[in-house]
Amino acid sequence: MSIAIGVYDFFSYTIPGVFYLYIIYEFLKLFKVDVNNLLSVIANTSTPFQVTILIIGLVTAFIVGHVFDMVAHFLVFNLMYRGKTSQIVLDKIKRRDNDANIQFEAKDWHLLLILLRQRNLPVAQTFDKHEADSIMFRNISLIALLTAFVMGAKATLDDPYLWITVGAFLPVWIMAARRSFILHTWFFEGIFLSTLEYGNSVNKVLEYGQRQNPEHLVRIGLLQKGNKT
Numbered sequence: 001m002s003i004a005i006g007v008y009d010f011f012s013y014t015i016p017g018v019f020y021l022y023i024i025y026e027f028l029k030l031f032k033v034d035v036n037n038l039l040s041v042i043a044n045t046s047t048p049f050q051v052t053i054l055i056i057g058l059v060t061a062f063i064v065g066h067v068f069d070m071v072a073h074f075l076v077f078n079l080m081y082r083g084k085t086s087q088i089v090l091d092k093i094k095r096r097d098n099d100a101n102i103q104f105e106a107k108d109w110h111l112l113l114i115l116l117r118q119r120n121l122p123v124a125q126t127f128d129k130h131e132a133d134s135i136m137f138r139n140i141s142l143i144a145l146l147t148a149f150v151m152g153a154k155a156t157l158d159d160p161y162l163w164i165t166v167g168a169f170l171p172v173w174i175m176a177a178r179r180s181f182i183l184h185t186w187f188f189e190g191i192f193l194s195t196l197e198y199g200n201s202v203n204k205v206l207e208y209g210q211r212q213n214p215e216h217l218v219r220i221g222l223l224q225k226g227n228k229t
Contacts, residue, residue: 008129013139016068069138093193112205134180144170
């Protein structure tokens, strides 16, 4: 995986992770759990220690981002937009481009993406960016929903005017989820359409060019076997 894609992956989880940590902080305040003293102690420590805490905080945000992303994925792709996205996209392409006689299956997308990265990395990176953006937006959707929940609790307990904030975050939840779904479909559509340049089935894509060395063929064979399991 390229450095650029690593950066996409990092920020897809770390930035949302920072917001998740803040929501956790606000949620704890609902139960009168005060961590301000701890934050004050950290603020008054030496610079090297603050840098260490910052690094630990970013790593924690990255991990928290991954954990909550599983919830975000379930929220967007299991509750709001049901159905296997790769299958939905492939069925749409087959109906639209019936003359192409596309023989791919939805489960082939990962193998096809690996082959595209080997043969046309810049094109494959555009799909990776779509998926990274999709991850970002589905987490924004969950962040907005959780924030609306916390603000709703505060509005009930303390300040009724916070219901305005709740009303502002709920549309963000819906719009961000929709954007995540659209980007997710672009990811799969790009993979299937770009791979047609090399063939309309997995076997034809593997055979394209016939310039692969035996070691490479064995490696691809193992990938194809793993794709079936």
